[in-house]
Amino acid sequence: VTDEGNGTGDPDEQTIRIGAFQPTSGDLEYYGQSALQGFYCGLAYKYDDVEPVDTLSAGEYTVDPADGPTFEIILEDTAFDPDTARRVAEDLVVDEDVDILFGGTSSDSARRVIDTIVPETDIPYLCGPAADGDITVSDEYCHERVFRASEHTSMDARSGARYVAEEMDISTVQLFGSDNAFGRGGVENYTAVLEQSDDVEILEPRFTEVGYSEFEGMMDEAVDEGADAVGGVYTFQTLPQFIGTAMAYDVQIFGGFAELVTTQVLGGAVVEALGEDFTAEDIEESGLGPFTTRYHWNQYDNPINDAYIDMNVETYEQVPDLLSAGTFTIASALVQALEEAEDASSDAIIDALTGMTVTDTPKGENGYQFREENNQATSDMTVAYPVPTSEEFEETWDAPIMPGEPIETVAADEAMVPADELGCDRS
Amino acid sequence: MSSSDEHWIRSYGRDQFPHVLVVLGFALYPILLGVLNRTPLASEASAFLPGLTFMIIVLYMGLFAISFDFISGYTGYLSFGHAAFYGTGAYFVVLAANGQVPGVPEGTPFMVTMVLGATLAFVVALAIGAVSFRLTGVYFAMLTLGFAQVMYEFIRHWGYVSSNPTEGATISSGADLSIGVPFVDSLNFAVGRLSGDSFENVLGLGIDVSATMTSYYALGIVVLLSYFVMQRIIHSPFGKVMIAIRENEERARAVGYNVFWYKMGAFATSAFFAAIAGALFAAYAGGASPDNSFYFLVTADALIMAIIGGIGTLAGPLFGALFHEWFEDILSTESDGLSTYLEQLLPESVLTAEVAGLTINDFIGTFLDGRAPLYLGIIFVLFVLFVPNGLLGSIRDRLGGTVSKRFPAVLDRYRR
Amino acid sequence: MLLSTTNLTKQFGGITAVDGVDFTLEDGQLCSVIGPNGAGKTTFFNLITGELEPTFGTIEFDSSDAGTVEITDADPATTARLGLHRSYQITNIFPTVSVLENVRIAVQAHRGNDSWRFWRNVNSFDEHFEEAHTILERIGLDNDANIAAQNLSHGEKRSLEIGIALAGDPDVLLLDEPTAGVSSEDIGRLTDLIDDVADDHAIMLIEHNMDIVMDISDRVVVLDNGELIADGVPSEIRESDRVQQAYLGGYGQDDESDEPADDSETGVAAG
Amino acid sequence: MTIELTTEVPLVIDTLERLFQPSTIARIIVEGLGKAAVYFVLAVGLTLVFGLMGVLNFTHGAMAMLGAYIGGLVMVLSVSDGTGALVRIALFMVVLAVVFALLTGFGSAFEYSLIRPIYDRTPMYQILLTFGVALILEEVTRIVVLSQGIQPEPPWSGAMATAPAAFTERYDILGAPIRGLYAFEIVLGIVAVVGVWLFLNRTLYGLYIRAGSEDPEMVEALGIDVRQAFTIVFGLGTGLAGIGGVLLMWDPLWGPSALLAIDVLLYAFVVVIIGGLGSFKGTVAAAILVGIADSFTTWLFATGIVTFTGLPELTIFGLLVIMLIIRPQGLYGVEEVGGH
Amino acid sequence: MSVLELEDVHTYYGESHVLQGVSLDVEEQEIVALIGRNGVGKTTTLRSILQLTPPREGTIRYRGEEIVGKDTHEVSNDGIGWVPEERRMFGYLTVEENIRVAVKPDDDFEAQREYVYSLFPALDEFSEKEARNLSGGQQQMLAIARGMVGQNELLLVDEPSEGLAPMIVDQVVDALETASEDTTMILVEQNFPLAMELADRFYLIDHGTVVESGSTEGVTADDERIRRYLSA
Numbered sequence A: 001v002t003d004e005g006n007g008t009g010d011p012d013e014q015t016i017r018i019g020a021f022q023p024t025s026g027d028l029e030y031y032g033q034s035a036l037q038g039f040y041c042g043l044a045y046k047y048d049d050v051e052p053v054d055t056l057s058a059g060e061y062t063v064d065p066a067d068g069p070t071f072e073i074i075l076e077d078t079a080f081d082p083d084t085a086r087r088v089a090e091d092l093v094v095d096e097d098v099d100i101l102f103g104g105t106s107s108d109s110a111r112r113v114i115d116t117i118v119p120e121t122d123i124p125y126l127c128g129p130a131a132d133g134d135i136t137v138s139d140e141y142c143h144e145r146v147f148r149a150s151e152h153t154s155m156d157a158r159s160g161a162r163y164v165a166e167e168m169d170i171s172t173v174q175l176f177g178s179d180n181a182f183g184r185g186g187v188e189n190y191t192a193v194l195e196q197s198d199d200v201e202i203l204e205p206r207f208t209e210v211g212y213s214e215f216e217g218m219m220d221e222a223v224d225e226g227a228d229a230v231g232g233v234y235t236f237q238t239l240p241q242f243i244g245t246a247m248a249y250d251v252q253i254f255g256g257f258a259e260l261v262t263t264q265v266l267g268g269a270v271v272e273a274l275g276e277d278f279t280a281e282d283i284e285e286s287g288l289g290p291f292t293t294r295y296h297w298n299q300y301d302n303p304i305n306d307a308y309i310d311m312n313v314e315t316y317e318q319v320p321d322l323l324s325a326g327t328f329t330i331a332s333a334l335v336q337a338l339e340e341a342e343d344a345s346s347d348a349i350i351d352a353l354t355g356m357t358v359t360d361t362p363k364g365e366n367g368y369q370f371r372e373e374n375n376q377a378t379s380d381m382t383v384a385y386p387v388p389t390s391e392e393f394e395e396t397w398d399a400p401i402m403p404g405e406p407i408e409t410v411a412a413d414e415a416m417v418p419a420d421e422l423g424c425d426r427s
Numbered sequence B: 001m002s003s004s005d006e007h008w009i010r011s012y013g014r015d016q017f018p019h020v021l022v023v024l025g026f027a028l029y030p031i032l033l034g035v036l037n038r039t040p041l042a043s044e045a046s047a048f049l050p051g052l053t054f055m056i057i058v059l060y061m062g063l064f065a066i067s068f069d070f071i072s073g074y075t076g077y078l079s080f081g082h083a084a085f086y087g088t089g090a091y092f093v094v095l096a097a098n099g100q101v102p103g104v105p106e107g108t109p110f111m112v113t114m115v116l117g118a119t120l121a122f123v124v125a126l127a128i129g130a131v132s133f134r135l136t137g138v139y140f141a142m143l144t145l146g147f148a149q150v151m152y153e154f155i156r157h158w159g160y161v162s163s164n165p166t167e168g169a170t171i172s173s174g175a176d177l178s179i180g181v182p183f184v185d186s187l188n189f190a191v192g193r194l195s196g197d198s199f200e201n202v203l204g205l206g207i208d209v210s211a212t213m214t215s216y217y218a219l220g221i222v223v224l225l226s227y228f229v230m231q232r233i234i235h236s237p238f239g240k241v242m243i244a245i246r247e248n249e250e251r252a253r254a255v256g257y258n259v260f261w262y263k264m265g266a267f268a269t270s271a272f273f274a275a276i277a278g279a280l281f282a283a284y285a286g287g288a289s290p291d292n293s294f295y296f297l298v299t300a301d302a303l304i305m306a307i308i309g310g311i312g313t314l315a316g317p318l319f320g321a322l323f324h325e326w327f328e329d330i331l332s333t334e335s336d337g338l339s340t341y342l343e344q345l346l347p348e349s350v351l352t353a354e355v356a357g358l359t360i361n362d363f364i365g366t367f368l369d370g371r372a373p374l375y376l377g378i379i380f381v382l383f384v385l386f387v388p389n390g391l392l393g394s395i396r397d398r399l400g401g402t403v404s405k406r407f408p409a410v411l412d413r414y415r416r
Numbered sequence C: 001m002l003l004s005t006t007n008l009t010k011q012f013g014g015i016t017a018v019d020g021v022d023f024t025l026e027d028g029q030l031c032s033v034i035g036p037n038g039a040g041k042t043t044f045f046n047l048i049t050g051e052l053e054p055t056f057g058t059i060e061f062d063s064s065d066a067g068t069v070e071i072t073d074a075d076p077a078t079t080a081r082l083g084l085h086r087s088y089q090i091t092n093i094f095p096t097v098s099v100l101e102n103v104r105i106a107v108q109a110h111r112g113n114d115s116w117r118f119w120r121n122v123n124s125f126d127e128h129f130e131e132a133h134t135i136l137e138r139i140g141l142d143n144d145a146n147i148a149a150q151n152l153s154h155g156e157k158r159s160l161e162i163g164i165a166l167a168g169d170p171d172v173l174l175l176d177e178p179t180a181g182v183s184s185e186d187i188g189r190l191t192d193l194i195d196d197v198a199d200d201h202a203i204m205l206i207e208h209n210m211d212i213v214m215d216i217s218d219r220v221v222v223l224d225n226g227e228l229i230a231d232g233v234p235s236e237i238r239e240s241d242r243v244q245q246a247y248l249g250g251y252g253q254d255d256e257s258d259e260p261a262d263d264s265e266t267g268v269a270a271g
Numbered sequence D: 001m002t003i004e005l006t007t008e009v010p011l012v013i014d015t016l017e018r019l020f021q022p023s024t025i026a027r028i029i030v031e032g033l034g035k036a037a038v039y040f041v042l043a044v045g046l047t048l049v050f051g052l053m054g055v056l057n058f059t060h061g062a063m064a065m066l067g068a069y070i071g072g073l074v075m076v077l078s079v080s081d082g083t084g085a086l087v088r089i090a091l092f093m094v095v096l097a098v099v100f101a102l103l104t105g106f107g108s109a110f111e112y113s114l115i116r117p118i119y120d121r122t123p124m125y126q127i128l129l130t131f132g133v134a135l136i137l138e139e140v141t142r143i144v145v146l147s148q149g150i151q152p153e154p155p156w157s158g159a160m161a162t163a164p165a166a167f168t169e170r171y172d173i174l175g176a177p178i179r180g181l182y183a184f185e186i187v188l189g190i191v192a193v194v195g196v197w198l199f200l201n202r203t204l205y206g207l208y209i210r211a212g213s214e215d216p217e218m219v220e221a222l223g224i225d226v227r228q229a230f231t232i233v234f235g236l237g238t239g240l241a242g243i244g245g246v247l248l249m250w251d252p253l254w255g256p257s258a259l260l261a262i263d264v265l266l267y268a269f270v271v272v273i274i275g276g277l278g279s280f281k282g283t284v285a286a287a288i289l290v291g292i293a294d295s296f297t298t299w300l301f302a303t304g305i306v307t308f309t310g311l312p313e314l315t316i317f318g319l320l321v322i323m324l325i326i327r328p329q330g331l332y333g334v335e336e337v338g339g340h
Numbered sequence E: 001m002s003v004l005e006l007e008d009v010h011t012y013y014g015e016s017h018v019l020q021g022v023s024l025d026v027e028e029q030e031i032v033a034l035i036g037r038n039g040v041g042k043t044t045t046l047r048s049i050l051q052l053t054p055p056r057e058g059t060i061r062y063r064g065e066e067i068v069g070k071d072t073h074e075v076s077n078d079g080i081g082w083v084p085e086e087r088r089m090f091g092y093l094t095v096e097e098n099i100r101v102a103v104k105p106d107d108d109f110e111a112q113r114e115y116v117y118s119l120f121p122a123l124d125e126f127s128e129k130e131a132r133n134l135s136g137g138q139q140q141m142l143a144i145a146r147g148m149v150g151q152n153e154l155l156l157v158d159e160p161s162e163g164l165a166p167m168i169v170d171q172v173v174d175a176l177e178t179a180s181e182d183t184t185m186i187l188v189e190q191n192f193p194l195a196m197e198l199a200d201r202f203y204l205i206d207h208g209t210v211v212e213s214g215s216t217e218g219v220t221a222d223d224e225r226i227r228r229y230l231s232a
Ligand SMILES: Nc1ncnc2c1ncn2[C@@H]1O[C@H](COP(=O)(O)OP(=O)(O)OP(=O)(O)O)[C@@H](O)[C@H]1O
Pocket: C012, C015, C016, C017, C035, C036, C037, C038, C039, C040, C041, C042, C043, C044, C089, E126, E132, E133, E134, E135, E136, E137, E138, E163
């Protein structure tokens, strides 16, 4: 790890090799790109004299701030495929001997890497924006060298469920989820919270294949059983079919607000149901929402966020997206760690990151804080209804709908999995 | 009678000569790469030559494709469900390594579990064959595909393999799988790029053997042995019966062959080696998932490799695999490739030059990165049209032709 | 008794192709089976070799190495290994492999477990090759040994048909119209071949070429509509009115007077 | 394995009770027929090309995919919020015609330029060629679609949105709420059956093709331009695939998506094989069988009696395996064609 | 003017040079026999005329018009019919369907079918049977029938008597003779006497070239010219 010069001494002369692996090709390249946008902006924000890297395709990039170490970023493409992710992560460690791993967009990829790569090396792995809760919640995956700033599905679920349970008058909830760790994990968390409120009944949750499209029968069943609210833990591959069907029923639909691509698709479903020129009211009446959001540009109002939005629009011609806040933060945290640490050795970085309160984050100063137990950064979440995209953002947010004003902000400690429910404890 | 003994020994020797060359080629390749990387041609090399990691894929996928060819190319029965056996081998070693296979204690040497897994596949093949060999042609192909897909669905939802079966199972760290002589540590070499063994300054020659190289050679040995076993069978009386079945099953029966059992034997054998390939893959990759083992597109890959290499020529599929992975490598950005190369080579001005509202950069991004399937499709079509007998097949034709040439006509049974 | 059938019957849907045939073949006999097209001759062969299963009736075979066995429901492979080998009316060979391999693979079939010796190279079984070559010489295709069987002309393929059947070292050889499409002059050679084979094999011969039939048969049986309507030495058959109107249609009566049957006429009413 | 099929007797009885309610039966049958209609249209093109010509056409799914996207495009461009149901249906018919014409042409060109040269080779090579072309078609489609800012993987909801409300609404049949689209699909299915039947029985093409797939040389020698016949039939097969695609465009269970390239192909194969190669009757029967089986398992899954998520896949391939085991040559296949 | 003229025709299978300059011509209404040993190129000659294996050199004129390079179906529609050796049934088609394929679309199918059945009653019996289930001889009849229903002006017949029982052979001979009243014919026949009986003229082929030709009047197999090439 610590190649010459990195051992000790003034960080400014050091070179930090960051091995990044994200999907930068194929249908889902957008995910990788928005993750990278966040990371690059995070780095650039910390130093006044550098710009964010503006190419988002695989290759080698150097960020060399005057008053900081030289960052060499080797970016490999995963094409959103776990096997490729594993292979390239391996390449990065073995062939490029990087000091730090960063990446993992699909939770499958992240978990594959944690399973097969992390145990065999001793460098820190900055995981994200993979959103599966288990990565930091279940002891199967959480690891002292794996840090995640990105918000995850359990947080969606908890903050969403809490709001549903407390603020809305519903009696019976039917939960749906994709039949994989992502879906099952999410559903578990919804259930966990909803169970606590005694005036909400939860029906046996139903799981389906990713991309399943025949929800009608199941919705009929649910309604027969008296469900007046449904939640779906799905990615964009299934969400549109699910929402599309659910909107035809007289039920409250809740879940997590997604990133641009899914929102486009979801928007499509909304247009399909409500016609071209719908209003915020139409949506609310149709029972769609409210949704929780991990981060959206218009949910937070603070100088850092403003600067970030400008920087992002400046460089990438779009507002920062759901996945970017977490990666912005992890970059910012890394820089902070290098500043705090007396040297750039893995151990030093790991020590510095552990339990760190990250100063510069899109959710405001000290907006994220790493938990000792599982190296997951805590942060606030918000709840908002989808609204038609306003003129202001037509250029920079290319979807029919966007999150409206937050109707509620869920404090970090509310949103996180309570310590006593954590599968792992490293503190 | 000695005279003709010599004769066939000599001819056997002639058979082996090309093999020697090929084996040498594979054996020296890593060294060649190493050397090239110290020359000015380094970037070209890493852009246009298959990296070692891809060569390892060539080894196990090649073996899989060979096993596929063994049944499909020589008996003419297309085994569209072959991935099922590959998957069986892969999952067996993974589960065994995690001590999840009843009766197979944790820590059983990989060599042993590999053979056990292959034997299991052998048995499974007998079961599937018993039903499927009542059919011929497309019906046989579809039935085997059917079985494989059912197994695929099963494995994807079988909670026992892991907490998250759709994603597959990984070998718990610590259980490093090594290839060599079981129970003789000095003759065992752990595979895997990270968990594998590496040797510095081997025999004091100043040569360092990385874990990757170790894996490459270790897998190579197994693949080589498997190949020779299958090659032996093809050149044996049994192999001739396989070909006779391909040529005219009815007549083969009429001259006294109980073709059913010959087909079963061939099918099970090919399943055995498919499983070996799967086991090697799982050991090297540290796990397996339904989609990279049991899924029918894995069979499709073997099919492509077999065709490109030359179906009905045992070694052909290996070259098919080489070609296939080579392409994957050049077209993927993994450890550099064409697009990375271009981006480095071409000056910024060119890259950002607009051509019909599309910069070269966009072009590369859209049409090169991760678009290997597109170009493989094109290459594949060209092969089918112009090199029908595949790489090796065509070469052998030049040399007077062997089985490969005779494959056509055979699958006429696919018409009815 | 070498081969015998009792009440052998085969029905296809409506028609009865073979109808209660009782037939016994003795050692060393050359027995021709004649009859109109569609009489059931080929079906009769198919029943004996197991290509078809009889609707009723039984078949018994006295195999040189297995003794007397009932083979009524035996499959073709079994009957072949017991020593019943046949050639086909419609050419049925291994098209894309060499003429030699066509015969060799048939030789290998009756060499016990050789075929399961997957660990040995074929080339180490010299005796297979020698036997194959002997047969190729016998059928006059030795020069074409290495060309692909499908590239033979029709007549050459007919010879190969017989070669493959011979290679099985049969106790009984069943030949289904071996001379069909063979040029008249080669018919002579082919007939000699059959005659020669007949010395050490029992043969059943389906043939529409009456000269051959009358010339080389020890015995002739006639099928008509699946029934065995006549059985005897050639001369008897030739005279039998029943056979005359069922099949021969005048053959051997008037043209007797014309010219003495000589080579030039070999092939009258043959194909 | 997560098949949580509880076997407590009461539950089984309860299941049967629920099954034998008229509403359930009605739902299973009507939906089943609707699906059957779709399956038929998807498979019939393959029956022509695969069953008759013996060319296992791997591009079939890709062609359906093209049909779906082209159809979707035309609809999206021509339909606005205001457009009434009838106009939409009329447009749909136009689209059907257009797509059919386009793909028939495309298919013929494809056959003429790429497949014709290799008929003299074994069918194997035609399989492989079409397989390669399928790869290319799918990839290119993905690139194009993506470049238009449409996700190729989840169905293209924009196109699905153009369906008239009457189709997405659900009507009460014997107490079972049934989507209007099913009726439409059943009608189109019947039209397709009749159309193809007429083609096969009122023209000699069916005969020529079957003969040609056995011995093209002989057919040529009888004065029939068998190559041209193949081109025409292959074109029609492709055109039918396109129509199938258009049908999927409005179907919430499918919708335009790059995934069609594989999904349609697999379903069509299974239907054709279950029906028996080259048998038109068989294809109809198999489509109905698969359709009903599908809607039945869907019901089982919806009611939560079976919660095994792999059920749909398992249904179709399970059906295939069982069919081939008990009746190797398929429902109406020729004995010898299947096995011995 | 002669119906068909072959001039120095050379035909190959891959590299093997099978027809090495065949020249022959056929006059209106006559039956011409091609004789020769197995494998000399008789069938290949017929295949060359039909453009199934187009000649590499030489010309073939049908009614004065060059047909080399035409498609087989065009040649066939010009009125050249074929009765192939080894029958070439469409095995999975019924007897009736086999005939249906052979009858020209614009022709009266019913009539033609009846004509065939009157020629070979055996076929009538099995009209619904798949051809592969016919006996060898029955298939041969069907093959000949197919050649006769195609409104052909020139019929190429390859070994018609193969596998036929003596009585049937007589039928076939009659059939061919009737047909020949308004059809010209090239006949390949191994049964030498039969060939001589049917044909007006003969061409003797050996090693891919015509070595003898002339009227069949009184020609027997022991005729010196013939014997030289035929007898082994
Ligand atoms: N597989 C079958 N299915 C139905 N009918 C059949 C089948 N095989 C033969 N037949 C019928 O059985 C009868 C006898 O056929 P077979 O082939 O035995 O005649 P054959 O004596 O060999 O005639 P040929 O001398 O013309 O070969 C014929 O009418 C034929 O149509």
